[in-house]
Amino acid sequence: MLRSNEAETEKDIIENEFLTLTRKFIASGLKCNDIQKALQKEGKKRKHFKSKALGIILVVNAILYECGVFHCIVNYAIGIRCLIPNNYFVWEATRPVSDCSYCLKVAKPIVLPNLTQEEFAKYAYSSKPLVIKGAFLHWPALNRFDYYFFKELYESVEGSFESVDQECQFLHFKSDFISIRDIFSMHEDRVRNLPGQKSWYVGWGNCHPKVLEKMRKYYEIPHFLPEDCELSSKEYVFMGYDAGATLHLDFINRLMWQAQLKGSKTWYLSPTPECEDVCSSFSFLVEPGDAVLVDTRIWYHGTTVKPGDFSLSIQSEYG
Numbered sequence: 001m002l003r004s005n006e007a008e009t010e011k012d013i014i015e016n017e018f019l020t021l022t023r024k025f026i027a028s029g030l031k032c033n034d035i036q037k038a039l040q041k042e043g044k045k046r047k048h049f050k051s052k053a054l055g056i057i058l059v060v061n062a063i064l065y066e067c068g069v070f071h072c073i074v075n076y077a078i079g080i081r082c083l084i085p086n087n088y089f090v091w092e093a094t095r096p097v098s099d100c101s102y103c104l105k106v107a108k109p110i111v112l113p114n115l116t117q118e119e120f121a122k123y124a125y126s127s128k129p130l131v132i133k134g135a136f137l138h139w140p141a142l143n144r145f146d147y148y149f150f151k152e153l154y155e156s157v158e159g160s161f162e163s164v165d166q167e168c169q170f171l172h173f174k175s176d177f178i179s180i181r182d183i184f185s186m187h188e189d190r191v192r193n194l195p196g197q198k199s200w201y202v203g204w205g206n207c208h209p210k211v212l213e214k215m216r217k218y219y220e221i222p223h224f225l226p227e228d229c230e231l232s233s234k235e236y237v238f239m240g241y242d243a244g245a246t247l248h249l250d251f252i253n254r255l256m257w258q259a260q261l262k263g264s265k266t267w268y269l270s271p272t273p274e275c276e277d278v279c280s281s282f283s284f285l286v287e288p289g290d291a292v293l294v295d296t297r298i299w300y301h302g303t304t305v306k307p308g309d310f311s312l313s314i315q316s317e318y319g
C-alpha cells in the first residue's frame with residue numbers, strides 16, 4: 001500500500017498528466033461530443049468495448065472525482081456544470097444504445113398550430129420533435145421577461161444566487177462566466193452586445209421558491225400538456241446572443257418543453273452516433289411565442305441565435 005505522501009505524489013502525477021491532455025484536447029478545437037461519438041462508434045465495432053471503456057472511465061472518474069478535477073474539466077470543456085456533473089462520460093458511455101426507431105424517417109420537426117390538450121394528446125409521448133407555433137403568445141412573460149427582469153429578481157431575493165450555485169445549475173456554454181453573479185454584474189455594453197463586446201449565452205436552473213413564485217406570475221404550465229403528466233419543480237432560463245448551446249444530450253428524467261419568448265433561434269438536432277447511418281441531422285427555426293418539444297435525452301441538440309437578436313427562453317420537463 002502507498003504511504004500517504006507517495007499516494008499524494010501519484011495523485012499529482014495523474015492529475016497533471018490528465019490536465020495536460022485536457023488542455024491539448026481543448027486547444028485542438030475538439031469538443032466533448034467528439035469523444036462521446038468516438039466512444040459510441042467504438043462501442044458498435046467492438047462488442048466488449050463498453051465494459052472495458054466503463055472500467056477505465058470508472059477508474060479515471062473515481063481518481064478525478066477524488067482530486068476535484070473532473071468537475072472543472074467538464075465545466076470548462078462543455079460549459080455544462082451541474083446538469084452534467086462529475087459523471088458525464090460515464091453516463092454517455094453507459095447510456096442504453098438507441099434502437100433508432102425514434103429517428104427513422106424524421107428529417108424535420110412536426111410543426112403544429114396552437115392546439116388544445118386533447119389535440120396534443122397523440123403527440124405528447126411520441127418523442128418526435130415538435131414545434132407548436134404561437135403557443136405562448138398569450139403569456140405576459142413574452143413582454144415582461146428580459147435581462148433586467150431577472151437581474152432585479154435575483155438582486156431582490158435573499159439567497160437566490162446561492163440557490164443556483166448550491167442546489168440548482170448554471171450553464172455557461174461558450175461564455176467566460178463562471179456563476180450567475182457574473183451575468184448580473186456585467187457592463188451595460190456587454191449586456192446589450194454592443195460592437196466590440198464579447199457575445200454571451202448562458203442558462204441556469206431556478207429552484208429558489210421565491211424566485212419561482214415571482215417568475216410564475218408571468219407564465220403558466222403549458223396548456224397543451226397532459227392533465228396528469230408529471231412536472232419538474234424548477235424551470236430553466238436560457239438567454240444571450242449568437243452561439244447558443246453547443247451540441248449535447250441531456251441526462252434528465254423526462255421530456256423537455258421550451259418556450260421561446262424573445263428572439264429567433266435555430267435548433268440543430270442529430271441522432272445518436274449509433275443511428276447516424278439510418279437517420280438524419282436537421283435544423284429548424286423557432287420564433288417568439290413558439291413551443292419546442294424534443295426528447296433531448298436521445299436527440300443531440302444545440303442552438304444558435306439569429307444574428308442581432310437577443311434570445312430568451314424558459315424550459316422545463318414533463319413526463
Ligand SMILES: [Fe+2]
Binds near residue numbers: 248250
Ligand atoms: Fe440540453
